[in-house]
Amino acid sequence: MQAVAIIGAGEIGGALAHVLARRDVVGEIRLIDESGRVAAGKALDIAQAAPVELFATQTSGSTDISTSAGAAIVVIADRMGGGEWSGEDGLMLVRRLVQMASGAILLCAGASQRELVERGVRELGIARTRLFGSAPEALVAAARAIVALETQGSPRDVALSLLGVPPTHIVLPWDDATIGGFAATRALEEPARRRIDARLPALWPPGPYALAAAASKVIEAMAGGSRQRATCFVAPDDAAGRRMRAAALPVRLGPSGIAGVVLPSLNVHDRVALDNAMLL
Numbered sequence: 001m002q003a004v005a006i007i008g009a010g011e012i013g014g015a016l017a018h019v020l021a022r023r024d025v026v027g028e029i030r031l032i033d034e035s036g037r038v039a040a041g042k043a044l045d046i047a048q049a050a051p052v053e054l055f056a057t058q059t060s061g062s063t064d065i066s067t068s069a070g071a072a073i074v075v076i077a078d079r080m081g082g083g084e085w086s087g088e089d090g091l092m093l094v095r096r097l098v099q100m101a102s103g104a105i106l107l108c109a110g111a112s113q114r115e116l117v118e119r120g121v122r123e124l125g126i127a128r129t130r131l132f133g134s135a136p137e138a139l140v141a142a143a144r145a146i147v148a149l150e151t152q153g154s155p156r157d158v159a160l161s162l163l164g165v166p167p168t169h170i171v172l173p174w175d176d177a178t179i180g181g182f183a184a185t186r187a188l189e190e191p192a193r194r195r196i197d198a199r200l201p202a203l204w205p206p207g208p209y210a211l212a213a214a215a216s217k218v219i220e221a222m223a224g225g226s227r228q229r230a231t232c233f234v235a236p237d238d239a240a241g242r243r244m245r246a247a248a249l250p251v252r253l254g255p256s257g258i259a260g261v262v263l264p265s266l267n268v269h270d271r272v273a274l275d276n277a278m279l280l
Helices: 011-023 038-053 087-100 114-124 135-151 190-203 208-222 268-278
Strands: 003-007 028-032 058-062 073-076 105-108 131-133 163-165 169-171 230-234 247-254 257-261
Touching: 003 011, 011 028, 011 038, 011 208, 028 038, 038 058, 073 087, 073 208, 087 105, 087 114, 105 114, 105 208, 114 131, 114 230, 135 190, 135 208, 135 230, 163 268, 169 190, 169 268, 208 230, 208 247, 230 257, 247 268
Parallel strands: 003 028, 003 073, 028 058, 073 105, 105 131
Antiparallel strands: 131 230, 163 169, 163 247, 230 247, 247 257
16 A cells, blocks of 8 residues: 655644545555654554554654655645645755655645645746645635525535635635535525625634545545545646646546546636636
């Protein structure tokens, strides 16, 4: 089975290591953080929980980023006491990872890493299928929860997509959403849909556990344990002739990363809103 390296043993990285281990979809998890013995301590704690929670995933901790070499997937999370990898520090880290784990998929798990995805593809020349972010999937889960509350139902019955650049440019295509297999526009009146749209910006950024759960779902899909689609930060395709921003888009995932972008049916209003969100 595949090995996954997690760079950063902060709240997101530590939670992701535990959630991913419990799902038992990868063979090995390497938790890496340059701050003392934090990564080793958290990895040991997870390993000791294995007999109780009945999973077999091997976990280890290290302070050496070079131990990410050979991993099929490298997750860029958050440093212990230093927050999410982003900005120039994040870009330097991505450059180092490309050299050490040249064949790996790079997954950004943090809510503030949209620009890191964009810059890594545009400035470092990484394929947009191999560098992307999982945080928008946590926002989709939150949106499903508030729709379920509005209809007094279960989030499992809600299917919807979110697109754009959160928190200020979020597009929820209601024409494509369903609740219990029925069109959401039938189950929710216009005032209710407007209330939900107005609440979405306040749901960003998601918390560490939600971000970890979203990243774990994406990794599981790539590892072959799930065929679910996910919403991810995807870098723009500059070959189209327009400079655009990385944005949240629904994607199909496979062993090589993003297998394809799957846009829902958009009406004219939603299409214009998405274009405006993505334009530089």
